[in-house]
Amino acid sequence: PDASLSRARLGQAFSSPSGKLTYSPELLIPEPSDPTAILLQSNAIQGLSGKIRQGKANAVFFKGSLTALKTFCMEQESARGNFPGPVAVIYCADEGVEISSVADAGAEGLLINVCDGVDITGVEDVNDDSDWINTCKEALTCGIQPVPEFTLKGSDVESWDEEVVTKMVSKITGLVGEEPIAVLLTVNYEETDETTDADEDEQESQNALPSVSKELSRKIPIIGSVRADAGDGRLGAEANRFKEAGFSSALLRSECVPGFRIQLDLDIVGSFWAGCIVDLKSTKSKSFSFRSKNKMEKSVATEWRNYQKSVIDEGSLGDPSESESVVDSEAGDYKGFA
Numbered sequence: 001p002d003a004s005l006s007r008a009r010l011g012q013a014f015s016s017p018s019g020k021l022t023y024s025p026e027l028l029i030p031e032p033s034d035p036t037a038i039l040l041q042s043n044a045i046q047g048l049s050g051k052i053r054q055g056k057a058n059a060v061f062f063k064g065s066l067t068a069l070k071t072f073c074m075e076q077e078s079a080r081g082n083f084p085g086p087v088a089v090i091y092c093a094d095e096g097v098e099i100s101s102v103a104d105a106g107a108e109g110l111l112i113n114v115c116d117g118v119d120i121t122g123v124e125d126v127n128d129d130s131d132w133i134n135t136c137k138e139a140l141t142c143g144i145q146p147v148p149e150f151t152l153k154g155s156d157v158e159s160w161d162e163e164v165v166t167k168m169v170s171k172i173t174g175l176v177g178e179e180p181i182a183v184l185l186t187v188n189y190e191e192t193d194e195t196t197d198a199d200e201d202e203q204e205s206q207n208a209l210p211s212v213s214k215e216l217s218r219k220i221p222i223i224g225s226v227r228a229d230a231g232d233g234r235l236g237a238e239a240n241r242f243k244e245a246g247f248s249s250a251l252l253r254s255e256c257v258p259g260f261r262i263q264l265d266l267d268i269v270g271s272f273w274a275g276c277i278v279d280l281k282s283t284k285s286k287s288f289s290f291r292s293k294n295k296m297e298k299s300v301a302t303e304w305r306n307y308q309k310s311v312i313d314e315g316s317l318g319d320p321s322e323s324e325s326v327v328d329s330e331a332g333d334y335k336g337f338a
Helices: 003-013 035-054 066-077 099-105 131-141 154-159 162-176 197-206 214-219 234-244 266-281 300-313
Strands: 022-028 059-063 088-092 109-113 145-153 183-188 222-226 249-252
Touching: 003 088, 003 145, 022 035, 022 266, 035 066, 035 266, 059 066, 066 088, 066 099, 099 131, 109 131, 131 145, 131 162, 145 154, 145 162, 154 183, 162 183, 162 214, 222 234, 234 249, 234 266, 249 266
Parallel strands: 022 059, 022 249, 059 088, 088 109, 109 145, 145 183, 183 222, 222 249
Antiparallel strands: none
């Protein structure tokens, strides 16, 4: 595979001339347990691939077996030359996977954990004797693009201003030998059982985000990990927080899918992401409302009441005094609320 080709495809995937966020879902493909399940899963992955493409995702972060990856990539490749075209795939590999096999399966990128996924407290934590650097260089040799991911503690976020984030990306660039096609930034917040109204300000401060300069995000796409539960506009609101902090792209983590830990139906997962991304990209207002002005000379309600009265007075409905009551008092009926 040609590294320049994969770089061009991912560069296009994360490009947003309008300045809007790009959206990429994280797909977790479970390992089938028997030969029949393997056959059924192959068809399910192809259906999932098609729905993700129809939903106009910018890229996909794919976690699963190499066989599943190959099936997904082949289905995407079958759409080349059509509209919508193939979605770029970034593989989230387990430790020890053959990078050449990832490239042969059709992926354009490889997600690589900086410092082995350990939370970083500062730029000084990243040094030149780490294995992830060699993994990045090997990925480039195999023709696919490394996408470094570095994680931060939620309690340390406030110290990560535009200058510090820029220094971190520059250091990664220097260690790898060339600018990454994109960088994923994940914040690990402390989990709380429940939040009261009195704790809202403290919770908001705790869930702060690093600041990314416009100059950096225009040069290298900075992707933020979005983990909000879908529903009631929470996902859109969380994505907007990343946009305001300077991020240019959003990785929609699998935790966003309702019941993701038990939801193994890939058809449902595909439908969810397709509808979700279309909604997030929609330019329609999420709080639609309108006002109207009645320019009629007469009140409709008044005219209708007058019409009813005239019909009754003319006797068209019979003589009101001759009407029979539907209440049978002898049977125990009484007048009251229904």
